[in-house]
Amino acid sequence: MTSTSSPTTPLRVAVAGASGRMGRMLVEAIQNSGDCVLTAALDLPGSPALGMDAAAFLGQTSGAVIESDLKSALSKADFLIDFTRPQGTLAHLAVCAQLGVKAVIGTTGFSEEEKAQIAAFAQQTAIMLAPNMSVGVNVTLKLLEMAAKALDTDYDIEIIEAHHKHKVDAPSGTALKMGEVIAQAQGTQLQDRAVYERFGHTGERKENTIGFATVRGGDIVGDHTVLFAGTGERIEITHKSSSRSTYAQGSLRAVRFLASQNTGQFDMFDVLNLR
Template sequence: MSRRRIAIAGAAGRMGRMLVEATLADAQAELVAAFDRSDSPFIGRDAAEFSGTPCGVSISGDARAAIASADCVIDFTRPEGTLAHLEIARELGRAMVIGTTGMSAEDKAAIARAGESVPVVFAPNMAVGVNAVFRLLEVAAQILNDGYDIEVIEAHHRHKVDAPSGTALRMGEIVARELGRDLNECAIYGREGVTGERRPETIGFSTVRGGDVIGDHTVLFAGIGERIEITHKSGGRMPYAQGSLRAAHFLASRARGLFDMQDVLGLR
């Protein structure tokens, strides 16, 4: 069986480097292209130089050429860059795995439209463990559906530019859905001053930014006399990269469609 040809967007960044490493370690994948912004100081350097073992693939500033050479592009960059890469992938008929967060409703609609032409996996978190937590939250919300206050607490490194994280929002969406609520109406994203008593139908979000925290997420169900916490803590970025490769392989047998990691893992 031929190996899956992979192009990595944002290859000079922290997540991009991890994606390069994961692709090189995957026996069923081949790193054929790595690209970044044309003004990146890393253009022309070996994509695996950071690991001390060059791979022979140089980081390019030509997104179109990079995407054209691949079967699937994996993108964890910024919304504006991801959407530009997605349009190229759509034009060229290439699959795409999107782990970028901070997408607006309009951005998500554009991704859904692209899925009508090419296969796309778009998920707020690619880690297998996080997606297991998503399923646990469904069960917990069904059981703890009365008398429990719900709070989502997340922490990330100082460089993260969006808040709350996409994973935290997805957790809130899952819990709200199982409780028959609309997160847009019941979410509370900050508290300050005299806020009054907590309204029982709300779902609160707390955000921490600092240091080099990769990503910690907790959903707290606080009842009378007990607290249930469902937590996932990331010790590194490799789980996200490995999940992304799993998604890229999943798309090999799809001609078009919009999927998420629940589809990839067979959890639907």
């Protein structure tokens, strides 16, 4: 991909949830980038961070003051990066569509109806939606696609994920994406194969199912393992995150990708040319 930016035309980026863990990681990544500039920062009404410079925690000045006025903030930016909650993200996207602001969405936990709303917004502006922005995770998804095609019979599939104790949705969006990629590679739909709960006398494992196991505890950033269990052997494909910085760097790659798009919905496979 050819870069669309230069030192004299920085990409103007707004960050939602700017005072949160992921928001601060995004602010730091933007501050350290050579082609992006933080022009707006959003947080909820009542946040103690309102009125502060978004980069104050770094001992720096970005010029972007954290605010809660959505239209005011987005009018100063060409791109929004959002890792918040579904309801908030949808409200943000409605204004992005209205103003023509392009959006990089890392929020997870959307319902099918909410995903349809995002697709509708993508007819008005460019949206990159992915449950995980990590370059490594998306390469892992490609590996899973390859493995699923080769191991389409006689292998039981289990997806095990672990995250910090504050995560509110389960299984993780990344785990669900892994299941979707595997199911699609085998010509099926995840909704027809997923098993999310096991308790009590479950009986033997049903053939052709994809099982999920969830761990929540401590400060685990994100661990995902997909197990292909056959007779006499098993294959495990694992990705472990030790820092949210990988998500921030992937988000900036998505911003650069969207710079050359006008409308449409994309994912990290598009950004990384993994189709």
